[in-house]
Amino acid sequence: MADKMRDQLSPFIADGPQVIELKLVRDASEVEDESTTFKAEMCHQVYGEKEVIFGYKDLKIKLFYSACRLTTYIGIEYSSKVTPDLCDGVVADDVEKPLLEIIPKGYLKDLGHFKAAIQEDVTFKPFGSLIDRLELSSGQTFEYYSCDTHEPNFLPYHERLQAFLMWFVDGASFIDTSDPRWHFFLVFEKYNPGDGVRYAIAGYGTVYEYYAYPEKIRPRISQVLVLPPFQKMGLGRHLVESIYNHYLGSSNVLDITVEDPSDEFEALMDVINCRKCITLPAFSKEKVKQGFSPEMVEEARKSFLMHKDHVRRSYEILRLLFTNRSDKEEYRQYRIEIKRRLYAPFKMNQKRGGAARRAGISTDETQMTQEQQVELIKQMYKEIEECYDAVIQRLKRS
Known part of the structure; x- marks a missing residue:
């Protein structure tokens, strides 16, 4: 009986990262283009340690973003859903609620409205000040910008951008943007589809400017992310170098550190x-x-x-x-x-242990x-x- 129940429920058990479909959409025609889709690398920070979503057959969680403004579309699709009578009263997982804990208000659930909103990207301009530029042999051009928490309209944009961390950076956390010591570095691809120059987000990094006695700061690189469509191009290395070069021009900087780097990021820094x-x-x-x-x-x-x-x-x-x-x-x-x-x-x-023993203080005998x-x-x-x-x-x- 248990085996039969397990077989019945098996189609309703989804591997989280495999059903999360992300896009950075530049044109409405890309919405149905599967080649522009990329998958999440992880989802345990949203859907739990096992990264399993229960209760839906043929589940797809579509998270589409306009490439420039990051206008967000959420679409949850499935062919059928478990009912309590099918599995002794157990109900399907709530797919949407965990998403809304990382995706800010203002998202769209109507695909037609999302397609129309993509056109608004043509008026988008990068935040902050241009600090660097990179031209690849492929002909692609990337620009690097620096801004802080006071940049007009940036914080709502950052709220949408930081959600990507949860799918690609293990141990990620959202930062407290009410603290003015946070500084941001953004990478945009500058391109022209024929109706004007546009800027598509490619990656970003955050830096916290710690105080260093007596009159200096010690910037600490907190998180760096290059979005999957732009990886393996050298953008991450250039982003880190741009951060260092930005602070090299400041006389009040002692040195720069990195917060708990992953193995991959530590290798890049090396x-x-x-x-x-x-x-x-x-x-x-x-x-x-x-x-x-x-x-x-x-x-x-x-x-x-x-x-x-x-x-x-x-x-x-x-x-x-x-x-x-x-x-x-x-x-x-x-x-x-x-x-x-x-x-x-x-x-x-x-x-230290010897000094403690001489002072009559108990030490850990399991050393x-x-x-x-x-x-x-x-x-x-x-x-x-x-x-x-x-x-x-x-x-x-x-």
Whole structure:
């Protein structure tokens, strides 16, 4: 009986990311064009950890946006829906309610009205100030803009834009735009379909300007997203570089940090930072092989506003790049240096634990043994070298 019920309900169980259809529509003809559709990479931040939506057969959640203004259309389609009598009183999931927690008011549910609204994109102009421009070999032109929370009409636009984070950035959260210390960097494709220049959103980044004693700020890159139709074009790298260049012109900036980067974004930052560092005298092959130095930190901070942690990481990658791994002693010295850094926190904890015991304070008796620490450091080093090697390969290709 249970197997029969399961078979009956199976068509009503949907894999969330596969049924969410997104579009950035430039012309009404693209609404029915399946080639312009892209899927969500995740939906657990909207529909729960299992990313399953129950209760609908042939479910489609259509989230269409006009490419410039981000006028929003929500369409929920299905061929049939479960009824309480079919599954012992269990009802279908509410598909729309979670959507409305991330999509602001003003959306459309009539496809005809949405198609008509696309024409309003022709009057759209980017927010803020133009800070950079990128022209690709394909002939596409992208412009980079900077703005803050005081920019007229920007915050409602940002409300529509930030919803994309929930489908493509794990651990994403909406920011408090009432705080004026937030700064925004937007990427638009500038194009002309024949009836005038238009600007289609391609990606954006947010930066929070922290106070740094005594009279400086420390901008922290919070979130960066390049929308799927524009990925693999180098726009993300150029966006990060544009953010750094924007702040390089400010005398009150101490350095720039990054908030909890994903592995992919950290790799991007590694490539960008290594490219910068290798242009500095302090990062010549000879000096890098001599070891990490305060000179490296100071040059990278003054020239590129790099935080000392990013400088150290760039040094380690470049040191590996310059290391002759066929030379056993040279390679061993590199491994020793990295492992010493990895061991430092363990050594500090041991000192603190010893001081606590001498003071009669109880300590955690479940701390790792020396042998366990050694094994953990070996594994950590292995993962670090693999990560650094991936960056080195990207550096060699560029």
